[in-house]
Amino acid sequence: PGHGCGHNIHGTSGMAAAIAVRIAMEEAGLKGTIKFFGTPAEENASGKVFMVRDGVFKGVDAVISHHPGSMNAATLKSSLANNSVKFHFHGVSAHAAGSPERGRSALDAVELMNIGVNYLREHVIQEARIHYIIEEGGGQPNVVPAYARSWYLVRAPEREQVDEIYQRILDIAKGAALMTGTKLEVEFIKGISNVIPNRVLSELIVKNMREIGPPEYSDEDLEFAKEIAKSIPPEQKREALRKSKRPDWEKLLDVMIDRSVPDPWGDGEVSPGSTDVADVSWQAPTKEFSTATYVLGTPGHSWQVVAQSGTGLGHRSLIFAAKVMAATAIDLMTNEELLKKAWDEFEKRLGGRKYKSPLPPDLKPPLDLWEKVKK
Template identity: 60%
Template sequence: MMKETAWNWIDTNRDEITEISDKIWEYAEYGLCEDKSSKLLAETLEKHGFKVKTGVATMPTAIIAEKGEGKPVIAVMGEYDALPNLSNKRVPHKEPLIEGGMGHGCGHNIHGTTALAAAIAAGKALEEHKLKGTIRFYGTPAEENFSGKRIMVNHGLFDDVDAALSHHPGSLNVATLASSNVISGCRFHFYGKSSHAAGNPEAGRSALDAVELMNVGVNYLREHIIPEARIHYVIEYGGGQPNVVPDYARSHYYIRAPEQDLLEPIKERVMKIAEGAAMMTETRLEADIGYGGYHKIPNRVLSEIVTANMRAVGEPQYTSEEYAFAAELAQSIELEDRETALRKNKVPDWEKYVDKDIVTTIFDAWNDGTTSPGSTDVADVSWITPTMEFNTACNINGAPGHSWQFTACSGTAVGHRSLIFAAKTMAGSVLDLLTNPDRVADAREEQLKRLRGKTYDKDPTVEAPLEKARELAKEYMGKH
């Protein structure tokens, strides 16, 4: 009965929910600068009776909102930052809304709105059925670049939470049990000396040469690191024009590995390569070792609760128009790439899904003991409290994350269908946790067992790099 209260509220308010998601999709804001998106979420929560705090943990766009009182405290987490260069119209072909602009190529407009709708819906049930406990919404900025949850964790904002739920749009419906890679993000600034590239090249010291030599060195390093690790980079700035020896250049690296102690030796070697590149080119290096994180601690108890709620809600039912949109969009990917994605992720009976543009099946989690190559700041939360981030099929089958295809899906009816399914699933799971203290205790016991005595090393002095974020936002969002 209490779940029906929550689910009926979502059905009744479907248009408002999808409109909020679409507005955040249109705002497409850079991490730590999600001013319009966070304002919309905070005002909506306040309108529905939540006590709202904004600007927490040194982040102006961070939100904590709650309804109810006492234990248990059940958290839902929502993200709303977009990605550079992934702007696209709501069409099944590549057509940027703004050339070079920001876009929700990871579906965070749906991510944040799912948590919002679930919190409000579960809150309505909490009031109507006079349930005990607290529902808490965390608006977590900058997942893609500065790891807002990591900052909130370091400030102790999850310490009293009994369980936390998150939803991430994907291409399958599953409450995954995979862990995630640890990540370290590093910017390397090289400073040289400018000169005329033709007239006085001997007088110059090229910062771009240093960046390129570092990249070459790192590419040779790849053979000598563990196969599960990942290193990727972009050159963010390489100079102005070819006839000037660049006196400044900058690269941005991500280094990933399954656990922190496996990451550190790789990071140290990358640093040595950067120092060597500076020495070879007689340039000066400034290394900006920024955000980092932990690997995710999966939780089977929470996975089972979420999966049961997925099944209670039922597989999403798409219209013929939505399937037609997905089919046209699917023409942008190779069937071989779809097959590779299914096989790589060891999807059970993957052969059955090769010809499916949208996968509606609800899977039992099959991937306990594996590590996803990606990284997320949800992992930091999982060290503090039992945590589950589940996926629903928002993107078409086989299309990559961080892609224009994902941006297109996130702003259309295909994404809306995933959003409503996820919001009902999350609301039902919140209510199960509020009313079943034994399951909450089981989830905590499992979390502690998986941690094997390890603890999170908090630093309450951590601050959000707001100046850097605003500078980058100006660069990336200047076209908007």
């Protein structure tokens, strides 16, 4: 369950699906290759973007991915592209009262940069998201901080929009260094692209979900779900359902665990988050679907996610997802026309755009990210 995103579930569902497909291939004498890709650090370090850059997904025909959620859904939504970057400012320390004229405050640079970015907000596209924290702001107020650091996430619906906004933020950071007489050092952590949806794959997944049928729950599961549901305020559930933009979401207000399988929805919509599956979706037709693991309205990255991921609710949705993934892979292996249709749509949606990795070619995966944060 980790950081409250159910990551114990999709690692296992993918592995189970790969094993099932292999056995089915052997029994039916099917020719082909099935690959199971596990991803380290899916979230903050975006493992798949590094894997794509380094050629791990080269030559795949299609990619099926799963993530637990509160609906059995294969939407057509895209996602936000982003950059994650740290700004280190190096100044000169001095006694803050005795000789402040000798000091060059790195914290001033961080603050002035933030002010500049906050003014920038008015002049970027509405859908952009820019958020930051100050990771290091100095030791004590009577010492001019010689070192300070901020960490930014810059997001927008299209990769090239992130690139543009990021360049302007870099200029602001340089401006802040110039204003304060400090030195700027930029540490690029990672970037992510936006998801290229695929209706052919979404419809195939939905067809398989309906054929297999969502799981039945035990009385114990339902008792537990009821307790969890009590901890979710109705307004929060309403907001989560509204934000999903699922047609007729109002009908789900009184539903605890959603056992329905809706048609794919959300073509042209951008879900307000990012995923490293996005970069895979530029390589070949790709779809990440969700299965109902949590009671409706469960917020992401919450203790409720952690609690439910380790129970029968999580386990049943995992097995269901594995079956859906396996069936979808077999369909694509045995129906060339279907795969071709998925590729035609893929090419059409790219519209001649070529994938460019958002990562600098020599950037190493930030394996020490959390070690550094802890310091």
